[in-house]
Amino acid sequence: MKRPRFLPDNLTLMLLTVILTASFFPCTGQVAVAxxxxxxxxxxxxxxMHGAKLSREAVIAGASHWRLHLTVLLFTFAIFPLxxxxxxxxxxxxxxxxxxxxxxxxxxxPSTVQSSIAFTAVARGNVPxxxxxxxxxxxLGIFLTPVLVGMIVVAHGAGHSSLDSILKIVYQLLVPFVAGQIVRPWIAPWIERHKDVLKMVDQSSILLVVYxxxxxxxxxxxxxxxxxxxxVSLIGISAVMLAIIMALATYSSRRFGFNKEDEITVVFCGSKKSLASGVPMAKVLFASQSVGMVLLPLMLFHQLQLMVCAVMAQKYASRKGT
Structure with missing residues (x-):
């Protein structure tokens, strides 16, 4: 597997390009409506496509290790918000x-999928x-993130009304997701053969929403x-938050008696946040004039988490033993 690099990933570079383009050539008027x-x-x-790609078998396969999964979910949806x-x-x-x-x-x-798994593999952690x-x-993020937004984010003064948010979540997120899960048995082989094309759809959606x-x-x-x-302050805040979460994840894993491979899984899966899920969710959940500001911390945190986890993965991988 290719080593993660201590460099901006391609998506980050494209995001920077899109932000610069929007800064000098913003879309307005009828173009903005379209x-x-x-x-x-x-x-x-x-x-x-998220619904069609997500294998129910992959979720069920490791469900027996419930203590580890519960720990990751607590970090993602409880400790991080707290x-x-x-x-x-x-x-x-x-x-x-x-x-x-x-x-x-x-x-x-929610946590990332691809990078969490990739870093865990590089670090010789528990990949399954x-x-x-x-x-x-x-x-779970499809359901929990909008609920948490309603509980603690909208309560702080931005976002749509509760009814408006629920309706948008249902017809823009849940209905397509469930439809993808329903048709997965028929289109899963096609999805496996066209992963590169689907990745382009993912990235194009994110870039368009950001623009x-x-x-x-x-x-x-x-x-x-x-x-x-x-x-600069936002970068510093992201660094502090990431350091706190990774330290707590490491400490908790050891206190709970997890072995090193499980500790790695908790650290990488419990400390990261998904740009791919966050960008479209922000478009649905927040008033249009506030989406740019809301997304900025996420984009900075996204790049920082990749850089830090790349270093951490190599450090874990260099440990003695198998």
């Missing part, structure tokens, strides 16, 4: 309320358990409201 409709369709397609809430007094001293909402949104997202935990996190969101944010004066020191 792009907004297109993003809605792309999000539906994205979640349809950390975001506890840090609120300090964070609001250095960042705007909109960016803090982005931090809260980041905290309630990582597949199960990461898949279960993404499956539309940042176009709207630029029109609202994003860069006038966001000085350089605040961007």
């Amino acid at each position: 792009f907004d409709w297109l993003t809605t369709l792309m999000i539906g397609l994205l979640f349809f 950390l975001g809430l506890l840090l609120k007094p300090a964070l609001l001293l250095i960042i705007t309320p909109d960016l803090y909402l982005g931090i809260l949104f980041l905290c309630v997202l 358990a990582a597949i199960c935990s990461a898949s279960a996190s993404n499956l 539309v969101a940042f176009s709207e944010a630029v029109e609202q004066g994003l860069w006038k409201q966001l000085p350089l020191y605040m961007l």
Whole structure:
């Protein structure tokens, strides 16, 4: 397996390009309306493909290791959000309320799938358990993330009304996802043969949503409201949060008596957040004028988690023994 690099991944580079494009050439008027409709369709397609790709067998296969999976889910959907809430007094001293909402949104997202499994494999951890935990996190995230957004994010002042959010979640996320699961037995072989094409659909959906969101944010004066020191502060906040979560995950794994392979799985699956799920969810759950600000912390955290986990995976891999 190819080693993760301590460099920006291709998606991050494309995201930076899209943000620069939106900063200088934002879409406005009828073009923005057309792009907004297109993003809605792309999000539906994205979640349809998520449903079709997610193997129920992969989730069931490792379910017997329930203590490990419960630990990962607690970090993802309980400890991470609690950390975001506890840090609120300090964070609001250095960042705007909109960016803090982005931090809260980041905290309630599910874990990544591909990178969690890849880093676990490189680190010589429990790969079957990582597949199960990461898949279960993404499956539960379809339901839990909107609920947590309603409980702690919308309560802090942004996002759609509860009824509006529920309706959008149902027809833009859940219906396509369930449809994908239903037709999976018939299209799974086709999906396996066209993974590269489906990856392009995933990335294109993310890039389109980011372009539309940042176009709207630029029109609202994003860069006038966001000085350089605040961007640096966001990077520092992301680093602190990631360090706290990884330290807690390591400590908890050892206290619970997990072996080294299971510890690796908990650390990598429990500390990361999914950009692929977060971008379309933000488009559905938040008012359009706030999506750009909400997504900024997630995009910074995404790159930081890849860089840190690349180093951690190599450190774990270099340990003695099998």
